[in-house]
Amino acid sequence: MGMEKNEILVIYGKKIEEMAFSLAEAADLADLIRDRDRRIGLKPNLVVARPAADGATTHPEIARGLIRYLQKNGFQNLVILEGSWVGARTGEAFPCCGYTKLAQETGVELIDTQLDSSKPYDCKGMKIEICDSAMGVDFMINLPVMKGHCQTLMTCALKNNKGIMPDKEKRRFHTLGLDKPIAHLNTVAKNDFILVDGICGDLDFEEGGNPVYSGKLYAARDPVLCDAWTASQMGYRPEEIPYIGLAEGLGVGCGDPAKAVIRELSPPSSAIETTPSGKARQYASFIEEDQACSACYANLIFALSRMNHNELNRIKGKICIGQGFKGKPGKLGIGRCTLSCDASLKGCPPGGADIIAFLQKQV
Template structure:
């Protein structure tokens, strides 16, 4: 797998999807010697099940560990520290990781109990947990989701979980963006596998999941987050830590330079049943057998529009395979190609949908 590639997999059996991505990326070759210590860093910010949109599905870790063990890797560690105010020791069992670690015989470490040392992160001193710095190869398992302060959280921000709580508190006093960028100049981001199954629309702690039904892998955390931003309807410049990380040499912040390789197509007819805040946007949509990824990006886009912009829409936005070869006025995705106003893409990015709706 090249540094500028993003591999995307759609499906329903999450552990098999993760296994297939590891195979497609030739992960074993990226890791190297079988005795290397491998860390898996999920997002378990709060003790809530992954279906609520906040935490990493344990099936992702299960699929990866199956792949690693089949390829001869045995020195595997799952490590995480929940946010300040939540206990990782509650999150591990609630999120399914205690049973997972027991079943597969891997270590499970609460970084809140770990020692930490200060490192020079290109001009900013930051404390990082010893266990994270001791691994030879780190696999970052973030959730693609919104955040009430930084708008987006994915690969770069997920590394806050390998710092002590006192450092997490300091990050907030510094405004998050700058310290997140500097942190990633030192921590390891050797392989990233993003949980894009049903991340929350707005909040890090979940509650408004948007079902996308995909996982994707990357090696460049900056490019990963830049591409994720466009899928969720943001311009990269709206997420300051992405550009700051690029300036510090962490990676590339231009999503146009990402080479997207789908190893399976989106599942047809798998549009989600909207829940929570997501329901308010369904009145603007006319859906007929849409794929989950396309539908999710439309929901993300509608959520970014101002109420006045939504009210100016003259037509419902059509989406789904039921509109193929049919006439219509306003549609997104290649299934609406015969419409008078249609946005290409399978699926189109959320940022492109926003521009399209504003122009039509």
């Protein structure tokens, strides 16, 4: 079965390369691309030279799984292209993040867009310079990381396309306030297929340091719907991320997460195996966890991080979460495994925005 424009395909697990391959199969990606001679671009997020485990960059196993799928299906004209943020060098990020080795082993070309030529495009009323290598691609696969951002609150598919611009344009985006130019950029930037790295995105910052382990990947075809749904998972309403609504208004896609059709390829059944680190450990102190799935636990951490100090202090007792609470009593529970608690939020997993609304009613 192929993939509709309003669908989001979700897969959970630990074998990242196989998960990416399975998402490509489920989406029938080869049929979406069709022509085997088309030039296919893979655009990861390599904002800085930090390994993916720090929560800032796209796991190379995702690109490896997609490349294996594409080459198996007869696609050979492949390229990985990216430009790190201003002040960092993509030439350092490629080897640090595992992409130099990946390119050598698969024969796929690497392009550093920081070194690329560019030209201006009319992006629905705003002139924006875009790198020639990105515009020369026939089919673009966007590989963003689901993570926080200190200025735009979150970053995913739409913002990831900043990497296909020269550094001078990235600087200009910041002078314009980011939201409006990000929306306009995506009227021209290609988002033919999106596969989001939701394994362990950073809680707050684009450059990593506070990873929250979620253990999932998901695929989409509509970048606006993808970001709207991502926002809801992280505890935001889409209207809190202005570029989502602006992009919808420019005709880029749908900004209503309620219209997303979620198709799960596997259940979120693996219990968490990582210890919360950095800022995430602060929020873990509010939780009593027993065999919790990574996706459910991560959404609770994201939700707690969005609540203010007074709300957090009014939470009475620990918040129960995990399969170990099936049939057991408790005061406050998150997820369908805690239905025996006095107050419980259904969902497997419930989204971060729903968790916030639930907890605010209890305090």
